[in-house]
Amino acid sequence: MNRTVLLVGVIIAAILLGVLFLGLGKNPNAIRSPLIGKAAPAFALREVGTGRIIDVTQLKGKPVVLNFWATWCGPCWEEHPILVANARMLQPNVQFLGVVFQDEESKILSFLNQRGSSYPTVVDDKGKTAIAYGVGGVPETYFIDANGVIAEKFSGPMNADVLQEHLRKVLR
C-alpha cells in the first residue's frame, strides 16, 4: 500500500467533492449585487406620458422601490399587478418607480393604459441607468431606504411575499 498516493488522492477527492457539493444547491445565474449597502446611483429621467423629469435624489426621505422592466418581457407582465396594488396600498409611505429598459414609449403607454398604473414610470437612456445599477435582465427590483442607500435587490418577477419581506428592511 502506497501512503503517498492514498494521502494525495484523498486530499484531491475531498476538495473536489466538497466544492461540487457546496455548489449543488446554488443557482449559478443568481448574481448578488455589490451595490447593497451603497448609495443608489443618481439619475433623473423623463416620465412616460407626462414628459416630467423625475430625479431619484429628490425622492430621499422615504423608501423607494425601483423596478426595472420592459413591455416585451413576460415575467414583467406577471408582476405588474402586484406592484400596482402594493404601490397603491403603501401610498404615501413608499414611493414606487418603474424604469423601462430598451422599449418604445408608445408600447409602454398602451401597456400602462391597459393594465393600469399607480406610480410613475421613466424611460432609461441606452441602458445606462440599468448598467449603473448592475441590472442583468429585466425584471429586477431594488429597495432603496429613506437615506438613499440600496438595501436589497431582487431578480425575477416580484411576488407579494418577497415584496413584504424586503419592504420591512427599508421601512425600519
Next chain:
Amino acid sequence: MLPWIFLSIAIMLGGWWAYEVLGWGGYWAWDPVENASLLPWLTATAALHSIMVVERRGILKGWTITLIQATFLLVILGTFMTRSGVFNSVHSFTQSEIGPTILAFLAAALLFVIALLAFRIDKLETEGRIEGAASREAMFLVNNLFFVLLTFTVLIGTVFPLVVEAFNGKQMSVGRPYFDSMVVPIGAALLFVLGIGPALPWGRATGEQVRKALLPPIATAVAFAIVGWAVHARGWTLLTIAFGGYAAHVTLGQMFFPMFQRMKKGESAGTAFVDGQLRRGRRRFASYIVHASVIVVIIAIAVSSSMRQTTELHFVKGQTQQASGFDVTFVGAEERTEPHRHSTIARFNVARDGKQVAVLEPRMNQYQSMREPIGSPDVYTTAGGDFYIALSNIDPAAQTTSITVFAAPLVVWIWISVILMGVGALFGLIPSRRTAMREAREPLPEAAAPETA
C-alpha cells in the same frame, strides 16, 4: 484509442457547429461544458503517450494507470458539469434533479480509484530505467507533464468560481481571457516537445547524435517564422508558427525515414512506400500523421484566433461596402415562414477585385418557442481563410441591416486536420500482421514479468 478518436472528432464537431450555426464567429468559448469534454481528452492523450513508454521501457506503469483512471473520472465529472446545473454555461440542461446522483457516483468512483491505486500501485512498479535526459522517453515524460498541467489549469479555471464562492461567498468569473493567457504558453510548450521528442533517439544519445537530430529542423523553424512575420503574425502566434515549423520538419522526416532507408538500399519508391510505411511501419506512420495534423490544427487555431478581423457594418438595400479586402453588397432581405419558425434572410454579394466570389445568406430565425430571435451566419470558405457574415439586426420593411463581418485565416484547416487526425489514428489501429503474429507467439511482456514489489 477508438474512444479517443471519437472524442477528438466530437469536440471538433461541437466547435464546427458553434462556428457555423451560432454566429459569434468563434468555435471555442472555454465554457464549462466545453472544458468538460476537453479534460478527458487531455488525460487520454497523455495516457496514449505514456503507454508507449510502458511498452518499451517497463516504467511508468502506475502513472499510466493513474492517467487512464483520471480520464474515466473526468468523464463522470463532465457529466456532472453538464447536467447538475451548478455551472453557468450555455449548454447546461438545468433543473433536472440528477446532480446529487451523479455526484454520489463520482464520489464512489473517486474513492474506488484512490483505493485501487493506493493498494495496487506498488505491484506495478518499475523494472526499467532511463538512460539520459536527452532521450525520447524523457521527452515522453515532459509531454506528460505539460498535458497534466494543461488538464489541471483547465480544471482549476472551470471549478475555481465554485471554490471562491464556497469560501468567501463572492461570485466571480473565469473566462476566455484567463484560459487564453494560460493555455497558449502550455500549448506552445507542447508543440515544442512534439518537435523535439521524436527527433531524439530512444535510450542514451551522445552529444553528437543530439546535435545532429536537433539542429537541422531549426532551419525550417526559421523559414516558417519568416513567412509568419511576413503575414504580420507576432508574439505567441509567431512563436507557435516557428515551433510548428520545427515540429513539421521532424515529423515529416521521421514519417518517411523507413521509406528513405529502403530507397537507399535500392528499392523502388513505390515498394518502399507500400511496404515500409503502410504495411510494416503502420503504427509509426499513423502516429506521425496524427502529429502532423496536430501541428496544422495548432497553427490554424493560433493564426485564426489571433489574426481575426472584425468589422461592423450598417447597410441599406443596394449599398456596397468594403470589409477585409472584400466588397460586400446588400442585395436585399426577404421573409420566409416555415411551420416551426419565421426567418428573415439577407442576401449579400461578396466580390473580390471586382469579381463576384460568393453569395452569402445569413438569416435571423424566430422560433415559435423562443422570445429572442437567433441569428444564423453564412460563411464563404477558402483554403486561405473564411469570410463570415452574421446578422445583428435586420429590418425587412425598411430593407436595412446591421452585420458583423469576421475574416479569419486558415479556419477550414482546423476541421480538415482533426478529421485527418481521426483517419490517421484509425489507420494505425489496423493491426499489422507481424505484431499480431508476434503477440500470438510470445506472451506479453507484462504477463511474463514476475510481479515484483
Next chain:
Amino acid sequence: MTLAVLLLLLQLKVPDAAQFVGQPQGMPIAGAQLTQRTNEVSELLRCPVCQGMAVADSPAEMAVNMKAQVRELLARGYTEEQILKYFELSYGQFVLLRPKFEGATSMVWLLPVFALLIGAAVLFFKLRKLEKAPSSAAAASTPVESDDEYLSRVRDLVTGGKS
C-alpha cells in the same frame, strides 16, 4: 409656478462613470482604434444575461448596451482599468472574465504555476532516479544506436537479415 421652476431646474441625468471612477485617466480615442479597443475591452466583460458569454460576442440587448457604454467611455478617454472598475462596482467581480490578481482570486493564476514547479521538480527527481536505477535485462538489451525497435528490424531486413 413653483412646479415650473422645479421643472426648469431639473435636467435629464443618467448615472455617469465620473461619479464612480473619477475623471478619465487616458487619452480620448476615435475611429478604427476606438472600434478595436471597444472589442478588446468588451471581450473582458461578461454579459450578465447570457450564460458565460462575453459582451463582445453577445447579441443580447443588455450586452449591446454595455458595449455601447464601453465605446463611449473609451472615446472619452477612460482607461481599460477604469472601465472594468466601473462595471465591477455595479455588477461585482462576476462581470470580469479575466479574474483579478488579488486576494483569493490570485490563486487561480498561481496554482497552475505552482503545479508546473512541483511537476518539474517531480519529473527532475524521477528522471535522476530512473537514470540511476539498475539496468534491467530489458533496458540493457536495447542497442544504444537503435532509434526504434521497428527501424532496427528494417535495418536487419535491408542488410540481408531474413524476416
